[in-house]
Amino acid sequence: MSDQLYQEQIVALAKARTGAGKLANPTKSARRDNPLCGDRVTIDVRLDGQGKIAEIAHQVRGCLLCQASASALSSIAIGRDAVGIAAARHEAERAVGREEGGAAGPFAAFAPVAAHKSRQECVLLPFEALKDALS
Amino acid sequence: MSFDVRAVRSQFPILSEIIDGRPVHYLDNGASAQTPDAVLDAVRTYETTGRANVLRGVHRLAERATDAYENARTEVATFLGVAPMEIIFTGGCTAAINLVAYSYGSLLKPGDRILLSELEHHSNIVPWQMLRARAGIEIDMVPVTVDGRIDLEKLPELITPRTKLISLAHVSNVTGAMVDVGTVVAAAKTVGAKVMLDGAQKAPHGPIDLPALGVDFYAFAGHKAYGPNGIGVLWAKAELLEAMPPFMGGGSMIGRVTFAETTWAPPPRRFEAGTPPIGPAIGLGAACKWMRALDWTGAHAHEMMMVQHLMDGLQKIDGARIFGPAGLQNRYPVVSFMLDGVHPHDVAQTLDSFGVAVRAGHHCAQPLMDRFDLDGTTRVSMAPYNDRSDIDALLTGVRHAAKTLR
Numbered sequence: 001m002s003d004q005l006y007q008e009q010i011v012a013l014a015k016a017r018t019g020a021g022k023l024a025n026p027t028k029s030a031r032r033d034n035p036l037c038g039d040r041v042t043i044d045v046r047l048d049g050q051g052k053i054a055e056i057a058h059q060v061r062g063c064l065l066c067q068a069s070a071s072a073l074s075s076i077a078i079g080r081d082a083v084g085i086a087a088a089r090h091e092a093e094r095a096v097g098r099e100e101g102g103a104a105g106p107f108a109a110f111a112p113v114a115a116h117k118s119r120q121e122c123v124l125l126p127f128e129a130l131k132d133a134l135s
Numbered sequence: 136m137s138f139d140v141r142a143v144r145s146q147f148p149i150l151s152e153i154i155d156g157r158p159v160h161y162l163d164n165g166a167s168a169q170t171p172d173a174v175l176d177a178v179r180t181y182e183t184t185g186r187a188n189v190l191r192g193v194h195r196l197a198e199r200a201t202d203a204y205e206n207a208r209t210e211v212a213t214f215l216g217v218a219p220m221e222i223i224f225t226g227g228c229t230a231a232i233n234l235v236a237y238s239y240g241s242l243l244k245p246g247d248r249i250l251l252s253e254l255e256h257h258s259n260i261v262p263w264q265m266l267r268a269r270a271g272i273e274i275d276m277v278p279v280t281v282d283g284r285i286d287l288e289k290l291p292e293l294i295t296p297r298t299k300l301i302s303l304a305h306v307s308n309v310t311g312a313m314v315d316v317g318t319v320v321a322a323a324k325t326v327g328a329k330v331m332l333d334g335a336q337k338a339p340h341g342p343i344d345l346p347a348l349g350v351d352f353y354a355f356a357g358h359k360a361y362g363p364n365g366i367g368v369l370w371a372k373a374e375l376l377e378a379m380p381p382f383m384g385g386g387s388m389i390g391r392v393t394f395a396e397t398t399w400a401p402p403p404r405r406f407e408a409g410t411p412p413i414g415p416a417i418g419l420g421a422a423c424k425w426m427r428a429l430d431w432t433g434a435h436a437h438e439m440m441m442v443q444h445l446m447d448g449l450q451k452i453d454g455a456r457i458f459g460p461a462g463l464q465n466r467y468p469v470v471s472f473m474l475d476g477v478h479p480h481d482v483a484q485t486l487d488s489f490g491v492a493v494r495a496g497h498h499c500a501q502p503l504m505d506r507f508d509l510d511g512t513t514r515v516s517m518a519p520y521n522d523r524s525d526i527d528a529l530l531t532g533v534r535h536a537a538k539t540l541r
Contacts, residue, residue, distance in 0.1 A: 005484060006540060037480060038497040038504065038511050061510050063478040064540060119484070 005116055006064065009109035014067040019074025023057045030132035034125055039066050041129040045077075051134075052081045058126060065113065065122040072106035073126050082134040089127045096120045138433030143520045146171040146425075150520060157490030160525040165308055165469050165516030166494050167358045168339055170422075174362055177203075177421035178414050188410055190387055204413050207420025208403070214423035215353065215370055216344045223369040223376075223403045224416045228335045229258040231354035231369035232302075234406060235331060236262035238379040239352075239371075243299055245271030250293055250301040250328070252277040252285040253506055256308050257499040259333045263302070273297075279506060283310030283459040283471075290322045298328045302352075306336040309498045309512065310459030311442075311469030313337070320349040329375070335359055339518065340438070340467050341431035351375060357415060361518075362422035366415035369406070376402035383408040434519040438468040441517050441526055445470055448530040452537055458512050471498075471512035474533060476541035479511040482533065485540065486513075489532035491525070 026044035033040050039062030046055040056077045058070040069092065076088055088107070095103035097114030110123050144150050147169045152159050161169060185199030192198070205219070212219040225231040240263075249263050253276055263274055275293050280286045285303060294301075301323050306313045316332065323330045331352035337343065338355035345353055352375070357366035371379075381388055381399055385408035390398035399405045442463060449455040454475030460466045474482050479495035486493055496511040497504045504511060515529060 005488075006481070011540065036496075038501065039480075063480040065481075067478075116484070119480075122480070 005112045005119070007109070007112055010065065010068045010112070013069075013071045013106065013109055014064045016071050016075075017067070018071040019056050019058050019077075020060070020071070021057045022059065023055055026055075026057075028133045030129050032125055032129040032132060034062075034121055036121070037063075039063060039122060039125055041066065041070060041126050043070075043126065043129040043133050045130070045133050050081070052079055052084075053077045053134075056130075058129075060126070062125065063119075063122050065110075065119055066125055069110070069123045070126040072109070073130060075106055077130070082131070085127070085130055085134060089124070089131075092123055092127060096123055138430060138437040138519070140437060140520065140522050143429070143434075144522070146173065147520050148172065148175070154490065160489070160491040160528045162515045162517060162521060162525055162529060163492045163494050164339065164518040164521075165336060165359070165498075165514060167364075168361050168518050169520070170361055170363070170418075171425055173425045174418045174421045178363060178418040181414050181417045186414075189413055190404075200413060203417045203420075204411070207416045207418075210420035210423045211368055212370075214338075214342050214427060215368075216342070216346055217370055218373065220403060221370055221373050221376065223371075223406045224411050224419075225354075225367040225369050225406075226365055226412065227358075227367035228333065228354050228356035229262075229367070231367045232258055232331075232333060233262045234369055234382045235302075235352055235354070235371070236266045238382045238406070239300070239329075239375065240266040240270060240272070241380055242378065243270055243272050246273065246297055247299045248273045248275055248295055248297045250275045250277060250298050252303050252314075253279040254283065254285060254307050254309060254312075254500060254503045255302075255304055256333065256335070257501070259302055259304065260502065272299075276502075277303075279503065282312075282461060283307060284312040285314050287315055287318045287322075290319070294322055294326055294328065296326050298323075298326050300329045300331060302331040303333065304336065305332040305334045305353075306340075306467045306469065307459070308336045308469060309471050309500050309503055309514065311336075311466045311471075311516075312460050313465045313467060315465070316348045316350065336467060336469060336516075339426075340435065341429070342427055345370060357419040357422065360419070360422055361425060362419035363412075363415040365412045366419045368419070373402070376406070379406075381405050381408065385409040387411075429519065437519060438517055438521075439463045441521060441523065442466070442468050442470055444523055445515060445526050445529070448526065449533070452530070452533055454537060454541075455533065458507070458509070468517035470515045470517075472515075473509065473512055474537055477536050479513040481540050482513045482536050485536040486529060486532040489528050489535070491529045491532050493529070 023044035095110040187196035329351040334355040388408040483495035
């Protein structure tokens, strides 16, 4: 079961660490904790004049799924505003089976998480942090 | 004669289950232990031959239920070496600690102090913080040594004349370290403080002689001690219970009710408002009786053999580090470890694919995790029915996680 969960694409996303780190001068930052497992995500964003993400960085103290999700999110975040990030979240929700339909883009890699309900929050935690940062 | 683990295993139906083609390697006993036939039978007997409410009925089923419920109290008391009337059935260990924090806590004055340790489970921290908010008491904290023990050398400097209660984990749910109760009780006596032990991780490892320990309060959970869910125990010295006001009001805990005034029943009923968890209490009584019949000298040696086997195996895995005592002295079979470069949840998830159940994360001990800057640990918690094959399966899974996830 878990061998299927930790497929190459997910492991590769986590190892890529896209956007890992901090921004020197973020417009906004937000931190989210998952009280159940202790995972913690901090996201910094620098916004342009239209409220679109010009730069993003994340620090994850969490599991591989959370790291992979933060990495995937950072890879598609530039140029998006809150509405664009909400659309990406729908992709992630579809990937993990919380919404109907298939997922596209990097979030398709999270399809194996659909069979592991207890781990779905790990994938969605970076979205929660980014939502707070953009609100 | 050596400890017959097969004979023990045969009494736990779930251990012979095959789940998704794999045997059950259950090493999450610190979260919830499995249940033997003796407990299942006792609960079934109550539900099928004596189900009724306790205390008030005059019919035969009510009498059977009341007898079984009070016999369970006696079984628990015998397990702890105390009087039945000092045993209070609660909803769990957390409920037992909350009862003390609320009821005994209501006797404290602003400025009185409670002493806890850095390795406590949240259930032995948060009720005291709530009491602090209600009553203006202060909380002090004994630090933990690098090998995951409560640093009792710091006790004398932390105890003050205002210290009214020292409340500590008898055995840590993260590191498996057992506290030296004698040292704690001696230190408490210097200022007249009471001592409470959270026995959640100790009770599943055999009968306890509470009078010999010299403590004042003891709490443990049924489901971690081979009993049902929804049942826990608070033991306290009779004179303390006599002095304590009720925690919850309702039926059964009263002497006489009028709209002008209500008087309280004597302990233990004063603290058992409403219909108690009758079936679970009967199951826990059976679990205590089952534990009393087990060869704990053999069982403990068997458990420590598994701890050693686990430690030896982890030592051979690159990047695996144990968090807790390195030796076998004054410890119980709860072993936490980290695997460098792999988050504990990913270790646990990988182990699940090998049929191995463990717990990963902060183990409801976030202050301890913060103290050592840990994301969490993977925790292996054993019971007498575990064997080397469980540890071998776990080590295979950890090696696989080390190879594939970093």
